[in-house]
Amino acid sequence: MRLFTLAVVLGCGACADQCCFNDGDVISLQADTGHYLGRCNNCIWDEVYADSAFVHITEPWLGQWTVFNAGDGKIVLQADSGNFLARCNNCAPGASYPDEAFVHVDDWTASPWAQWTCVDVGEGKIALQADNGNFLARCKDCVNGAYSQAAFVHASGINDGSWVHWMIESDGQYLPNRCQMPTNAPCTDVPTTTPCANTSTPAPYTGAPTTALPYTDAPTTAPSTDLPIPAPYTNAPTTDSPYTDAPSTVPQTNVPVMTPATTLPATTRPVACGTCNNCFYAAGGNLCWDNWTESACTASDLYTWCGATTWTPTPAPSTTTPTATPGTDSPTTAPSSDYPVATDAPTTQPPLATPSPTTSASQPTSVTPATTSPTTIAPTTVAPPTAAPTTAAPTIVATTTAVPTTAAPATMAPTTLTPTTAAATTIVPTTGSPGPYLCTQPRVRKAWASLSEAEKTTYKDAIAVAMDVGLYQRFLTMHADRMDNMQAHGTCGFMYWHRQYLIGFENMLRSLKPEFACITIPYFDYVNDNTKYMARSCNDMASCSPILNELGSAADGASTTVDVMGYSQTSRCDSTYPLNHFNPNEGTSGALGCVPRGDWTTTYFPSEVSFTSIKQALMEDPNVVAVNRAIETQPHNNIHATLGGIMDNAYTSPADPIFFSHHSMVDALNAIYFKCRVAPLGYSDQQKQSSALGFEGCSVHGESAITAMSAITMRVIVGGTPVNVHDDPSVSPFFKDVPNEYYKLIDNTDLGPNSYSFELSGLVGDLYTKCGAAGLQSQGRLRGLNDVPAYTSGRVENYVVSLQNASHVAKYNGWRTAITSATQSLGWTPAVTETEINKMVVAYYHYCLPGGVHDLSPQDKKMWRVDSVSKQVQVLGKLLDGSDPIQVPGWQALNAQHFDCSVQPAM
Structure with missing residues (x-):
């Protein structure tokens, strides 16, 4: 085991030979935390950006780099994959920033961003300066929402902090004077610009070195895939290492820098x-x-x-380092180059022409936006359409007399619209909302099955237009952005991040045409549809859920391998309207014209979306963080994973419009939680920020904190660059007046002009009305309440209506009523009764329904950041091993009587 220190001269006190390497030296780079820099290699969930650089390695031999001299005093560092460490330089779609560090360069001679100048900072530590003059460093909250252990080229100088300094280790021992030069060599203020005498500049090296250990799998000592950053290493220095031999008075220009x-x-x-x-x-x-x-x-x-993403920095002329051609750097290990790029800058292109408000219901069979090339028209000479201010937010007008109806608005597109056969490919997003168009109806979200045929057609038409003009793709990038996604999943902000996201998306749809002005996102009521499945009135998800057959299709489309924003997906690709308008490549040619989906005719509801499972999550968990987590891990994750296709991707799932209806249902569950457990407490504004049931903060996967007052991180990717949605003119109007602090989003009926309500029915309506007592009636039936939404003091209210064709609900309620009558005679509490009913649900799924009870696959757990066995699988295990049997007397007979299931064993 050897450890050697290396340096180049920055000022007197450092010896000029200390940064000399022999080609092929294998080293490790230890950060101030005690951990080592390494190629991520799936250190983060779902294999995203496996080649990003992270300070996550706990043993030096697991994070080794092979060093080669690049000439002019620069070195390159080759990872086990054979590629070289470099400043990203816009290498990856959705990468946090262009200066995140990636192991993505296969030819360092053509990539100056892969060449590093070594600087001694004292005490055996060095700093690595990139081509742009900044230094490689552990992020340490360098960017809002970024992992503190991610490696960025963000430090402006070696005195920024200890996170800029790297201890060089090789086999665990020091080896001073690497080039065998005298240790008393005179100091000089001029850095060495030639490689060590016993080395030579190698030819481009593309293969993995034989001296490096090829670790193709994530090391067992690396942090878990769900929490990529381990706890601070116990041997990490507690104070910044001094670097007195590099005086702050020495100008930074002493180190060669590409200006x-x-x-x-x-x-x-x-x-x-x-x-x-x-x-x-x-x-x-x-x-x-x-x-x-x-x-x-x-x-x-x-x-x-x-x-712009097509520009790449060109290095200063060098006799030893070839000059890269701008725009040619396309690393083979970075995510696919098919990532959608906005080819025209939103602030410089003229807005697309938008239709003037009209009462005509006609709509062309092919949505054909303006074809004038934005790049050939000076933006200052084109006035925006007078009928569509680009900076105004959609206006939602409350009224005390409006009643929702099932009739289509007068301006609705006809149902005979012939869909186009391919998505438009020549359009870039408009620079703002074409609307707002006036809506005089209450803003009410309904179940898809409750919509009229005309309302369904209008919604599908709006989705098609949004895809055609590129705004749908802009919203897709918001969810795919890695920093956004970190905050949106696996945190206390899950429900509220997505609430803001859905409001923005809904406002965008409303802005597209006058006939879309009253659109709301219909929710996918899988609680009701799952009850049909339990009652055996249908056989699978396709036959139980109308939305899966009507918003696209449940089985059409041939198996195809497609790429959406760098993620490859092999599944059937559904081109049923409006999905034939989908083009992942915003504003470019080569439209996909279909959306990857699973085969839903052979897919079955998971038990996690049963009424009982969801009721327990909403009503029994002790605080809002636990409720948030339960809803995310149970119905949310399982619906995504069960549907498969692009829906089973935590980043690109919004490519499927089903995503928005799925999350509209999650949002409805959140509305039920607030009404039942928060609203009755009458919290003040201050109490909402700090109460256990109002809002509790958390950290983003052990990193940056989310508090009640935290601003939501939501960014749209424009031309490859993430931009806050409030600052990009193509989407900012859709978020105008939408609360941006987490705690202000906890009540959907109190969001100012963006307030909205839910129309609920069936078991979901019963849950909203009766809360913890729902489903526990020993007799009686479900009833409809308040057939219209009400307004109180300017705030909307959710409401309940009777569910039509509800024989499956009656059958299900008869089963629960029989169980409740039996448990009440035994004096059991409601909580005990619910626990026993859930056991019976699990047994019924296991013995009598084709889908059974299953946990998420290891791949899905990684994708959705889950590190535990599902609750329902745990319940089943205890039933099967006898450690926690069902206590309801005669439960097998009850299941057989109400659900015609007679194959259950005695337990």
């Missing part, structure tokens, strides 16, 4: 950008990655030159 100003022709760099190569939006101002300073770029720069 950003020389990397792009002056004719193409806006004056406002100065020397900034990468601009992005951050709270408080626009930051420049080159020097980490605010306001280095203006807002317009974000959407023009600085947001």
Whole structure:
């Protein structure tokens, strides 16, 4: 075991030979936490960005790098995969920022962003300076929402902190004076610019070195896939290491730096950008990655030159390092280059022409947006459409007399609309909302099965138009953005992040045409549909759920391998209207014209969406964090995984419109929770922020904190650059006046002009009306309440209506009534009764229904960030091993009587 320190001269006190390497040296880089830098290699769930660089390795031999000299005093670091560590330089779609570190370069000679200048910082530690002048560092909250252990090229100098410093380790021992130069060699203020005498610059190295251990699987000592960052290493230094031998008075220019100003022709760099190569939006101002300073770029720069993905920095001329051609860097290990790119900057393109409000109900059979090329028209010479202000938010008008009806609005598109056969491919998103168009009806979300045929057609037409104009794809990027997704899943913000997301999407649909002005997202009532399945009035998800056959199809489409935003998916690709309008490549040619889906005719409801399971999650868990987690892990995750196709991807699932109806149902469950457990407490605004049932904070997978007052991280990817949705003109109108602090989103009826209500029915309506007492009646029946939505003090109210054709509900309620009568005679509490009923549900699924009781697959657990056995599988296990049998007397007879199931054993 050997450990050696290395350095180049930054000032007197460091010896010039300390950063010399022999080609092929194998080293490890230890961060200030005590962990080592490594290729992620599936350290994060669902194999996303396996080649990002993370400080997550606990043993040095698991995070080794092979060093080669690149000339001019620079080195390159090769990972076990054979590729080289580099500044991302817009290498990956949806990557947090262009300066996140990735192991993605296969030819370092053509990639100056893979070449590092080594700087001694004292005490055996070094810093690595990239081509843009910044330093590789552990993120340590460098970006809002980023993992603190991710590696970024974000530090402006070696004095930024200990997270910029790396201890070099090789076989665990120090080996000073690597180049065998005298230790008393005189100091010089000029860095060495030549490689060690006993090395030579190698040819491009594309294969994995034989001296490196090829670790193709995630090491067993690496952190879990659900929480990629382990607890701080116990041997980590508790204080920043001193670096007194690198005086702060020594100018940074002592180290060779590729000056950003020389990397792009002056004719193409806006004056406002100065020397900034990468601009992005951050709270408080626009930051420049080159020097980490605010306001280095203006807002317009974000959407023009600085947001372009086709530009790649060109290095300064060098006799040893070839110059890369701009725009040619396309690493083979980065996510697919088919990632949708907005080819025109939103702030510089003219808005698309939008239809003037009209009372005509006609709609063309092919949605054909304006075809004028945005890039050939100067934005200052084109006035926006006068009928569609681009900065106004959709207006929702409350009324005390409006009653929801099943009739289509007067301006609704006819049901005879002939869908197009392919998605439009020449359109980029408009620069703002074409509306708002006035809606004089209450904003009510209904179950898909409750919509009229005309209402269903209108909704599908709106989805098709949104896909055609590129706005649907913009919303897809919001969910696919990695930083957004980290905050949206597996945290206390799950329900509220998605609530804001759905409101924005709904506002976008309403803005597209006058006939869409009153659209709301219909919810997928799988609680009701699952009850049909339990009552055996249907056989599978396709025959039980109308939405699966009507919003697209349940079985059409041939098996195809497609790529959506860098994720490959092999499944049937459904081109049924409106899915034939889907094009993952926003504003480009080569439309996909279909959406990957599972075969829903052979798919069965999971027991996690049963009325009993959902009721327990909403009514029995002790606090809002537990309720949030239960709803996410049980109905939410299981519906995603069971449906399969693109729905079984935590990032790109919004490609399927079913996603929005699924989350509209999750949102309805949240409305039930608030009405039953929070509203009766009459919390003040302050209490909502801190109470166990109102809102409780958490951390984002052990990293940055979410508090009641935290602003939601939601970004749209524009030209490859993530931009806050409130600052991008193509989507900002849809989020105007939508609360952006978590606790302000807990009540769907109290969201100002964006307030909305739910029309509920059947078992879901019973749950909303009776809360914890729902389903426990010993006699009686479900009843409808308040046939119209009501307004009180400007706030809407959810309401319940009678469920039509509800024989399956009557059958299910008869079964629960018989059980409740038996348990009441025994003096059991409602909670005990619900526990026993859930056991009976699990037994019924296991013995009598084709889908059975199953846990998520290991692949799905990784995708959806689950690290435990599902509750229902645990219940089944205890039933089968006899450790927790069903206590209801004669339960087998009750199941047989009401559900015609006679194959259950005595327990």
